[in-house]
Amino acid sequence: MAQPAIRVGILGATGAVGQTFVRRLANHPWFSIAALAASERSAGKSYRDAANxxxxxxxxxxxxxxxxxxxxxxxxxxxxxxxxxxxxxxxEIEADFAEAGFPVISNAKNYRMAPDVPLLIPEINPEHAALIDEQTWSGGGFIVTNPNCSTVGLVCALRPLVEAFTVEAVQVTMLQALSGAGYPGVASLDALGNVVPYIGGEEEKLDEEPRKILGTYADGAIQEADLAVSAQCNRVPVRNGHLACASVRFSDAIGPDAVEDAFRTYESPVDVSALPSAPERLVVVDNAPDAPQPRKHVYAGDGMTVTVGRIQACTVNHVKFVALSHNTIRGAAGGAILNAEQLVHEGRITPAVA
Known part of the structure; x- marks a missing residue:
């Protein structure tokens, strides 16, 4: 659908995520970059001089x-x-903008678990956008968030299974790229030829966020999914791409063929084909014995598709698989832009009238 130009501002524009917003919005068909905002030490400089x-x-x-x-x-x-x-x-900054009447599409963690803030992935839980109506910022703005970068790939892979079967529990080992730590991120002597089995706060996010995202919206609130997630998170020497090695237990004895079919046949609850950032498929299956790999598969769907492989029977639970997502695109700026596109499509964001 044709859209009038919608002017966007980018908060934290000089940082790693802000730069990804800039790259992906520079030639966007609906949005035009109207403001680049950053800390006081950058304010007043040209973007060329302020951004590394x-x-x-x-x-x-x-x-x-x-x-x-x-x-x-x-x-x-x-x-x-x-x-x-x-x-x-x-x-504080996002609250100031919401109070001033701005729609705030956030990649930060601060409001993700607030009961009246959507934790949104359009192909998974578009109905959660109705939580916006429960927000009471005095200026009439609102806040919408996208999930943590480690949550995104796992949840995109779990959604087809939750829809098709009853999922009881998930064990997941995350192998997370260096870019997920921002810039300058992990010190080189810690990262090179090494794996760091600790990322502050990540395991807690993987425990909490999937239950909200996969929960049911009714009467202005989210009833969280009854799902246990046990996560271990590791920083690995890869530039882009978070790999989730997951083992899933179902209420019934579900096998690998049924799980693969659920991945292949999953359809978004709403038609996202009109959204410029939406990939053709949310999840694709690659049956190569060594897939998925960050080097080969992380840019599937322009970085917005999750690639699943290694679907096998599990001797501890029922089925295990590996899911790969691009952490700074689908897991950060690209996911936030897709959220904004969905809100434009729903009429919740419109250009200001001159």
Missing amino acids: WLSSRPMPEAVADMEVVPCTPDAVDADLVFSGLDSSVAG
């Missing part, structure tokens, strides 16, 4: 000479804001 550009692709010329403004509502002239802010500052 991390991508191998050149900085988009359209934004290079834009002046970076402070992360305050009075400095940002836009119809909505994307937040790539660090969680240490995101809570």
Whole structure:
């Protein structure tokens, strides 16, 4: 569908997630970058001078000479804001923007588990967007979040199984890319030739977030899914791509063929084909014996598709598999942009009337 230009601001525009927002919004058919906001030390500089550009692709010329403004509502002239802010500052700043009437599409963790804030993946739980109606920011704005990057791949793989069967429990070992730690992230001497079996807060997010995302919306609230998740999270020396090695227990004896069929036949509860960032398939199956691999598969669906492989019977639970997702695209900026597109499609975000 044709869309009028919607002006967007990016909060935390100079950081790693902010830069991914910039790259993916630079030529977006619905959104135009109207404001780049960052900390006081960056405000007043050109984006070219303020951002330590991390991508191998050149900085988009359209934004290079834009002046970076402070992360305050009075400095940002836009119809909505994307937040790539660090969680240490995101809570207060995002609340200020919501109070000022802005739709805030956030990648930060601060409001994910708030009962009136959608933790949204359009192909999985679009009905949760109705939680926006329960928010009471005085200026009429709202906050919508996308899940943690480690949660996304797992939940995208679990949704087809939850729809087809009764899932009781999941054991998952996460192998998480270095880019998930932001920049400068993990020290090189800790990362090279090494695996770090600890990522602060990640295991707790994997315990909490899937139950909300896979829960049922009714009467203005989410009834969380009855699902146990046991997670172990490891930082591995890979640039992009989180790998989830999952073992699933069902209420009945479900086998690998039925699980593979559920992956292959899953359809989103809403038609997302009109959304510019939506991939053709949320989940694809690759039956190669050594798939999926970050180097080969992480950019499936322009980084928005989850690739599943190694679907096997499990001697502890019922079925085990491996799911790969792009942590900074589907798991961060790309997922947030898709959320905004869905909210535009629903009429919850519109251009300001001049």
